[in-house]
Amino acid sequence: MNLEDIAKLAEVSRSTVSRVVNNDPRVSDGVRTRVLRIVAETNYHPNAAARSLATRHNRIFGLLIPQAMNSIFGDPWFPHMIQGCMDGCRNADYSLMLLMESSTDHAAVNRLIERTVRARHLDGLIISSSLKDDVLSHRLARENFPSVVIGRDTDERFSFVDIDNRAAARIATEHLLSHGYRRLAVISGPSTMVTAEDRRLGFLDAVEQSGLDPSVAQSRFGNYQEREAFLQATDLLSSSTPPEAIFVTSDSMAWGVLHAARTLQRNIPNDVAVIGFDGIQQERNQREGLSSIRQPARRLGERAVEMLVDLVSNPGQSPVQEWLPIDLVLDSSCGCPALPRVYGDREFTTPYALPIASQVAAL
Amino acid sequence: MNLEDIAKLAEVSRSTVSRVVNNDPRVSDGVRTRVLRIVAETNYHPNAAARSLATRHNRIFGLLIPQAMNSIFGDPWFPHMIQGCMDGCRNADYSLMLLMESSTDHAAVNRLIERTVRARHLDGLIISSSLKDDVLSHRLARENFPSVVIGRDTDERFSFVDIDNRAAARIATEHLLSHGYRRLAVISGPSTMVTAEDRRLGFLDAVEQSGLDPSVAQSRFGNYQEREAFLQATDLLSSSTPPEAIFVTSDSMAWGVLHAARTLQRNIPNDVAVIGFDGIQQERNQREGLSSIRQPARRLGERAVEMLVDLVSNPGQSPVQEWLPIDLVLDSSCGCPALPRVYGDREFTTPYALPIASQVAAL
DNA sequence: TTGTACGCGTTATCAG
DNA sequence: CTGATAACGCGTACAA
Numbered sequence: 001m002n003l004e005d006i007a008k009l010a011e012v013s014r015s016t017v018s019r020v021v022n023n024d025p026r027v028s029d030g031v032r033t034r035v036l037r038i039v040a041e042t043n044y045h046p047n048a049a050a051r052s053l054a055t056r057h058n059r060i061f062g063l064l065i066p067q068a069m070n071s072i073f074g075d076p077w078f079p080h081m082i083q084g085c086m087d088g089c090r091n092a093d094y095s096l097m098l099l100m101e102s103s104t105d106h107a108a109v110n111r112l113i114e115r116t117v118r119a120r121h122l123d124g125l126i127i128s129s130s131l132k133d134d135v136l137s138h139r140l141a142r143e144n145f146p147s148v149v150i151g152r153d154t155d156e157r158f159s160f161v162d163i164d165n166r167a168a169a170r171i172a173t174e175h176l177l178s179h180g181y182r183r184l185a186v187i188s189g190p191s192t193m194v195t196a197e198d199r200r201l202g203f204l205d206a207v208e209q210s211g212l213d214p215s216v217a218q219s220r221f222g223n224y225q226e227r228e229a230f231l232q233a234t235d236l237l238s239s240s241t242p243p244e245a246i247f248v249t250s251d252s253m254a255w256g257v258l259h260a261a262r263t264l265q266r267n268i269p270n271d272v273a274v275i276g277f278d279g280i281q282q283e284r285n286q287r288e289g290l291s292s293i294r295q296p297a298r299r300l301g302e303r304a305v306e307m308l309v310d311l312v313s314n315p316g317q318s319p320v321q322e323w324l325p326i327d328l329v330l331d332s333s334c335g336c337p338a339l340p341r342v343y344g345d346r347e348f349t350t351p352y353a354l355p356i357a358s359q360v361a362a363l
Numbered sequence: 364m365n366l367e368d369i370a371k372l373a374e375v376s377r378s379t380v381s382r383v384v385n386n387d388p389r390v391s392d393g394v395r396t397r398v399l400r401i402v403a404e405t406n407y408h409p410n411a412a413a414r415s416l417a418t419r420h421n422r423i424f425g426l427l428i429p430q431a432m433n434s435i436f437g438d439p440w441f442p443h444m445i446q447g448c449m450d451g452c453r454n455a456d457y458s459l460m461l462l463m464e465s466s467t468d469h470a471a472v473n474r475l476i477e478r479t480v481r482a483r484h485l486d487g488l489i490i491s492s493s494l495k496d497d498v499l500s501h502r503l504a505r506e507n508f509p510s511v512v513i514g515r516d517t518d519e520r521f522s523f524v525d526i527d528n529r530a531a532a533r534i535a536t537e538h539l540l541s542h543g544y545r546r547l548a549v550i551s552g553p554s555t556m557v558t559a560e561d562r563r564l565g566f567l568d569a570v571e572q573s574g575l576d577p578s579v580a581q582s583r584f585g586n587y588q589e590r591e592a593f594l595q596a597t598d599l600l601s602s603s604t605p606p607e608a609i610f611v612t613s614d615s616m617a618w619g620v621l622h623a624a625r626t627l628q629r630n631i632p633n634d635v636a637v638i639g640f641d642g643i644q645q646e647r648n649q650r651e652g653l654s655s656i657r658q659p660a661r662r663l664g665e666r667a668v669e670m671l672v673d674l675v676s677n678p679g680q681s682p683v684q685e686w687l688p689i690d691l692v693l694d695s696s697c698g699c700p701a702l703p704r705v706y707g708d709r710e711f712t713t714p715y716a717l718p719i720a721s722q723v724a725a726l
Numbered sequence: 727t728t729g730t731a732c733g734c735g736t737t738a739t740c741a742g
Numbered sequence: 743c744t745g746a747t748a749a750c751g752c753g754t755a756c757a758a
Binding site: 043044045046047048049050052053058060063070073074076078079080082083086095096097098099100114115118119120121226227255259262280284288 | 406407408409410411412413415416421423426433436437439441442443445446449458459460461462463477478481482483484589590618622625643647651
């Protein structure tokens with residue numbers, strides 16, 4: 001059943017049917033309703049390939065999850081972000097293709113470029129989390145292929161949505177300092193990830209600005225997984241001068257820290273305070289009482305798609321960089337009263353330049 | 364850059380270039396290498412839409428995650444399953460399109476059918492987890508559209524991969540009984556999910572066969588989320604006759620149970636033993652010592668794609684139903700020695716008919 | 727408002 | 743082994 005068949009049944013030309021199907025106003029109401037009836041009766045739906053061939057686009061976006069994320073794909077952050085992308089696609093009537101390739105390996109990137117850009121398989125690409133030496137984004141920028149990164153990209157020619165990871169980390173750390181903790185530690189993600197490094201730097205910013213001797217602040221690197229953080233925390237807490245507070249750059253890692261503290265019979269927050277990052281604890285049992293930076297994972301995905309839609313409809317527009325607001329969710333794990341309260345009616349839109357006094361004072 | 368351009372540069376016809384690109388043997392080596400060189404030099408890649416239009420297929424599979432799963436999409440089972448699908452697609456040179464629609468709502472199903480089957484957007488569909496009143500699978504079967512369900516489908520005309528949920532649950536429960544626990548409880552998923560019900564029935568099978576009074580076995584329904592299970596477990600454990608052992612039909616829920624026990628100062632396994640389901644604990648801190656049925660989530664996804672590849676290449680073949688082997692992973696939470704051991708060199712290929720004596724005896 | 731004619735880039739058929 | 747030529751199904755100037 002194709003355009004031709006419908007045209008015959010409705011006794012009009014193919015063009016007219018095409019116009020009806022594409023909501024072209026230049027068709028009389030009488031003809032339109034007649035054609036529409038036939039379309040409904042025959043359950044006709046235009047062939048996607050033929051349409052793509054003619055229009056040169058196909059309403060498909062790709063979502064690339066770099067293969068380096070393979071091991072942390074299980075982190076609840078991803079499902080949320082993916083759902084956001086799906087929301088955005090549904091709203092704009094796009095389909096979403098899932099891609100998992102390396103974004104740093106040259107051969108893999110070439111394969112990807114061929115199959116998407118050159119073969120015109122995709123109208124645009126969303127890259128979740130860029131890596132330090134991401135060769136993909138440079139290639140895409142050079143090819144002038146519509147793409148949006150979720151997470152700050154180091155390439156200025158690129159569009160991206162992100163939260164202000166560095167400011168968020170600094171705020172969390174300053175909050176710990178406001179409780180009076182002085183021996184601090186951070187457990188961050190791998191230094192190859194831009195976002196992970198930003199968070200670690202934010203932690204260091206706060207320590208430095210507080211006037212403390214930076215040497216009292218210990219840095220540990222995790223891999224965003226609960227188990228590794230458990231081991232790191234066990235090590236930290238077993239030392240002769242254990243930290244009084246630990247800033248952990250993901251909730252999944254923070255759970256590992258909480259577990260380590262339990263295992264070592266340390267009280268939280270009296271022996272050691274903890275603040276996490278992600279704010280997805282509602283998934284878990286809320287009684288864990290984990291304080292955290294809550295980032296809008298789902299909204300990040302949705303917004304990325306919206307930006308991509310913009311990009312493909314206004315080709316040649318200059319890259320857009322956008323920061324989404326976040327919340328500091330305070331709970332018992334950092335020493336706040338157990339009843340969870342939400343701070344953050346203030347939006348963090350300017351990276352690394354946030355007057356956070358109001359945040360801390362609000363405590 | 365298209366076929367025509369390459370043909371001119373190589374001084375051959377379009378047909379010949381097409382043959383070279385598609386590895387058709389009917390072309391001389393001299394011409395082939397010459398064309399191949401041009402192709403490489405010009406970085407040519409065939410247009411996907413044009414190819415789809417001509418061949419009437421596009422090497423794209425859809426992965427449908429029914430919208431009812433939205434709230435449990437964060438369960439680590441999904442990322443694993445998705446990765447398996449990606450593996451399978453990569454191996455067979457297919458792309459994977461992510462779909463999240465309702466599979467029970469009639470309007471949504473119609474939209475889906477239109478956009479995939481009728482518009483020929485997809486070559487096949489994988490449905491993760493079927494629901495009790497799944498209208499989608501019936502429609503697909505009727506349209507004769509190549510599809511594979513992950514999880515037993517009630518429609519016999521359908522192909523699916525699954526584990527033997529019922530037998531697995533029975534084995535887990537029998538293992539608890541073998542430890543001497545008599546007051547049992549089960550916390551299962553929503554009864555609208557086929558797999559969740561199968562697991563609950565397997566639990567009941569074991570109770571019944573043991574000759575115990577079924578009334579001592581309590582059934583609770585969770586939603587596959589940690590928090591809900593925490594609440595259910597808190598309730599169970601606070602009663603005057605708390606269960607000695609709880610079978611929980613997902614690990615995420617089991618963690619909620621463990622947490623509830625901790626909060627109520629109950630010792631595991633002395634006060635209450637626990638066995639979970641999924642076997643994804645390696646993601647989490649292993650010291651939680653959770654015994655579990657380990658199912659091959661990733662392999663399920665991969666196998667589903669393999670079956671779908673078979674289905675599209677041999678159209679009209681009769682539906683295939685396949686069960687994948689599972690393991691009973693014993694740890695401290697059920698009362699076994701803390702050192703984790705793996706049982707299950709036996710493959711569970713026949714549903715509901717497993718001689719499990721060897722399993723239990725192996726303890 | 728409607729219809730005609732052509733192009734989109736490949737694959738497939740049929741001669742040679 | 744190679745080359746015309748016809749589908750594949752739709753969008754769209756252009757003409758009427």
